[in-house]
Amino acid sequence: MIVGVPRALLYYVYYPLWRRFFAELGVGCILSPPTNEAIMNSGARAVVDEACAPVKIAMGHVLALAPEVDYVLVPRFVSVEPRTYICPKLMGLPDMIRQSGQKTPPLLAPDIDMSKGYFGLARALMDTSRCLEKGLWSTVRSFHHSLAEMRRIKHKLIAGQTPEEAFHGTSRRRKPGRRLRIAVLGHPYNVYDPLLSMNIVDRLRAQGIDVITAEMLPLEHISLGLSQLRKKLFWSLSKMVLGAGLYFVNHAAEVDGIILLSSFGCGLESLVADLLERHARRQEFPFMQLTVDEHSGEAGLITRLEAFVETVEGRILNARNLSPHGDHEFRHAGTP
Amino acid sequence: MRVTFPHMGTMSFAMQALLENLRLQVVPPPPITNRTLMLGAKYSPECVCLPFKVNIGNFIEAIELGADTVVMGGGIGPCRFGYYAELQQEILQDLGMRVNMIVLEPPQGANGGLWSRISKLSVGQSLWHVAAASYFAWHLCKGLDGVLQSLDLLRARETVPGSCDRIWNAAQKSIGQARTYRALRRAEKEIRHEIATLSLHLHKRPLRIGLVGEIYMLLEPKVNLHLAERLGYLGVEVHRSMSVSDWVARHLVPNPRARMHTRKVHEAAKPYLRGFVGGHGLETIGESVLFAEGGIDGIIQVLPLTCMPEIVAQSLLPSISQRYGVPIITLVLDEHAGEAGLQTRLEAFVDMVGARRVHRGGGVSCAK
Numbered sequence: 156m157i158v159g160v161p162r163a164l165l166y167y168v169y170y171p172l173w174r175r176f177f178a179e180l181g182v183g184c185i186l187s188p189p190t191n192e193a194i195m196n197s198g199a200r201a202v203v204d205e206a207c208a209p210v211k212i213a214m215g216h217v218l219a220l221a222p223e224v225d226y227v228l229v230p231r232f233v234s235v236e237p238r239t240y241i242c243p244k245l246m247g248l249p250d251m252i253r254q255s256g257q258k259t260p261p262l263l264a265p266d267i268d269m270s271k272g273y274f275g276l277a278r279a280l281m282d283t284s285r286c287l288e289k290g291l292w293s294t295v296r297s298f299h300h301s302l303a304e305m306r307r308i309k310h311k312l313i314a315g316q317t318p319e320e321a322f323h324g325t326s327r328r329r330k331p332g333r334r335l336r337i338a339v340l341g342h343p344y345n346v347y348d349p350l351l352s353m354n355i356v357d358r359l360r361a362q363g364i365d366v367i368t369a370e371m372l373p374l375e376h377i378s379l380g381l382s383q384l385r386k387k388l389f390w391s392l393s394k395m396v397l398g399a400g401l402y403f404v405n406h407a408a409e410v411d412g413i414i415l416l417s418s419f420g421c422g423l424e425s426l427v428a429d430l431l432e433r434h435a436r437r438q439e440f441p442f443m444q445l446t447v448d449e450h451s452g453e454a455g456l457i458t459r460l461e462a463f464v465e466t467v468e469g470r471i472l473n474a475r476n477l478s479p480h481g482d483h484e485f486r487h488a489g490t491p
Numbered sequence: 492m493r494v495t496f497p498h499m500g501t502m503s504f505a506m507q508a509l510l511e512n513l514r515l516q517v518v519p520p521p522p523i524t525n526r527t528l529m530l531g532a533k534y535s536p537e538c539v540c541l542p543f544k545v546n547i548g549n550f551i552e553a554i555e556l557g558a559d560t561v562v563m564g565g566g567i568g569p570c571r572f573g574y575y576a577e578l579q580q581e582i583l584q585d586l587g588m589r590v591n592m593i594v595l596e597p598p599q600g601a602n603g604g605l606w607s608r609i610s611k612l613s614v615g616q617s618l619w620h621v622a623a624a625s626y627f628a629w630h631l632c633k634g635l636d637g638v639l640q641s642l643d644l645l646r647a648r649e650t651v652p653g654s655c656d657r658i659w660n661a662a663q664k665s666i667g668q669a670r671t672y673r674a675l676r677r678a679e680k681e682i683r684h685e686i687a688t689l690s691l692h693l694h695k696r697p698l699r700i701g702l703v704g705e706i707y708m709l710l711e712p713k714v715n716l717h718l719a720e721r722l723g724y725l726g727v728e729v730h731r732s733m734s735v736s737d738w739v740a741r742h743l744v745p746n747p748r749a750r751m752h753t754r755k756v757h758e759a760a761k762p763y764l765r766g767f768v769g770g771h772g773l774e775t776i777g778e779s780v781l782f783a784e785g786g787i788d789g790i791i792q793v794l795p796l797t798c799m800p801e802i803v804a805q806s807l808l809p810s811i812s813q814r815y816g817v818p819i820i821t822l823v824l825d826e827h828a829g830e831a832g833l834q835t836r837l838e839a840f841v842d843m844v845g846a847r848r849v850h851r852g853g854g855v856s857c858a859k
């Protein structure tokens with residue numbers, strides 16, 4: 156039996172867990188290729204126009220896997236921590252795929268719902284074991300083992316690797332001597348999708364800019380950022396984005412600027428981006444929101460990135476020149 | 492303390508009655524106009540859903556009239572509504588408007604329980620008094636919703652165009668402004684009498700169209716561009732899947748009848764949608780199935796642009812349409828939605844539904 160894993164949505168968070176889980180269970184598992192035009196277009200044709208780009212891309216990956224697999228893994232993600240949710244669209248995604256009128260293999264779609272407590276996980280495991288025709292005990296044991304994998308990956312992320320690098324061990328040494336340090340925030344499937352984000356992380360790195368994303372921050376820092384909020388956020392994805400954003404805004408020494416990459420029409424981000432922008436503006440912290448969808452062109456993105464990097468650089472120079480007893484005088488004293 | 496609240500269909504009347512009966516000074520927001528929409532759109536994030544923007548417009552206009560306290564709903568759901576109030580406070584603050592926002596939500600939502608928030612509103616009044624005032628507001632809301640529902644059905648048959656609208660205006664003034672049970676009963680009796688004596692085309696068999704979708708868009712007439720009235724004038728009997736009092740009964744007060752209906756709706760939705768998707772996405776599916784099984788002629792889904800639960804529902808509606816052979820259209824509205832465009836689409840849809848009925852031998856279409 157072969158299960159296909161779409162390289163989309165929460166793949167960018169949970170893939171190591173799934174991979175290890177299927178390996179332990181002795182189930183074959185294949186991954187769809189990185190998002191390309193063909194995948195995006197086939198997905199966009201199969202779902203309603205109003206859906207956001209990540210959902211269209213996910214649909215495309217499911218279709219790309221269809222000929223080769225017995226099952227496609229599309230968990231019905233409701234919630235991964237108590238009193239917190241993922242996104243209404245992901246709660247409906249398996250049904251949207253089933254009723255898209257496309258030929259898809261059966262879905263492996265356990266309900267992942269821990270909004271009312273972690274016992275929700277038990278149900279997901281039971282569903283999965285039944286669907287894959289494996290014993291419940293071995294399912295639970297495999298799951299337990301695969302949790303360790305997540306911890307191992309988190310260390311790699313904190314060391315500054317992107318999920319793709321950490322998952323597939325493709326990280327290369329980068330030269331030190333960075334010009335700037337910029338935070339790129341957003342839902343992982345926006346930030347790391349090669350097509351949708353137009354490789355924003357690599358693009359910035361190629362210019363000698365150090366990039367840090369929310370996934371690369373220790374969770375304590377995220378909580379610290381979130382402690383600024385009056386009301387607890389109830390979306391896991393947004394907690395990462397806003398937590399990291401608020402942390403950076405209030406620890407200005409950590410990064411020089413924040414870029415928020417979101418998909419057009421994303422419900423969560425419409426609130427969260429605005430909230431973060433307000434906080435950043437009050438502290439006069441460089442902030443830019445980039446909104447992308449399946450039609451956005453590369454040229455626009457490049458121009459805006461360049462402009463932003465320039466502003467951030469200008470600001471740093473300015474701050475140096477203006478500081479009354481900063482390194483400005485010190486440096487001149489040293490030069491003949 | 493001068494209190495205001497956001498508009499939402501008949502909820503506004505109930506809210507005003509509740510607050511006034513708590514002996515608060517109430518500044519109701521002016522009726523929603525294009526200016527409201529414009530203000531809301533200007534100061535809200537661009538991609539946020541329309542109800543948020545209209546709320547902001549309401550608040551700003553009420554604050555201009557001297558309101559200093561805003562009562563708003565909240566909660567923790569997968570959808571955006573639960574976080575509306577947080578961002579709205581920040582927006583008003585950044586605009587330099589000094590207001591105090593009281594968010595009514597279940598205690599787990601944020602620090603400080605629901606009760607402490609209500610008691611902020613009910614300074615020095617007994618729990619009993621608050622409960623009584625709420626109960627009255629609930630009756631008032633039910634009364635208005637009842638009238639609205641009858642008029643939705645009758646407008647298609649009125650002989651004098653506009654007579655239903657006249658009754659509705661009268662009801663808003665009499666029932667809506669009642670503050671005692673006595674006044675309420677008298678007003679309801681008068682309006683019922685007017686409805687009963689309305690002159691109607693009795694031989695007509697109007698088309699029946701069900702309205703489903705996002706609750707705010709269903710219930711706020713200015714924002715849905717008077718969808719129900721428009722359909723009525725096109726000779727259609729309108730069946731709304733939900734009213735404000737239904738919503739209150741299903742979500743706020745333990746009510747066995749409402750609970751049973753909810754269960755029925757969820758059962759009906761099961762084959763299409765496995766579970767809750769936030770907002771009223773599941774209800775949209777379930778109610779559509781029930782409408783279709785009840786032999787309705789057509790279904791219209793309304794949603795604000797970018798509404799997440801309704802986008803899920805929208806993707807699933809074609810299956811229902813196919814299974815039952817019911818035409819379904821989706822109207823996506825935002826602050827730029829134009830009346831002319833909407834009217835054209837509605838006319839085309841009503842024509843199509845009418846032609847189908849004739850075709851199926853179901854009788855003569857009554858579209859004028």
Ligand code: SF4
Nearest residue numbers: 207242244418421422
């Ligand atoms: S969180 Fe936003 S981008 Fe992600 S699926 Fe939901 S609406 Fe789309």
Ligand code: SF4
Nearest residue numbers: 540570572770798799
């Ligand atoms: S249900 Fe739709 S309109 Fe209501 S908060 Fe959610 S996204 Fe916005």
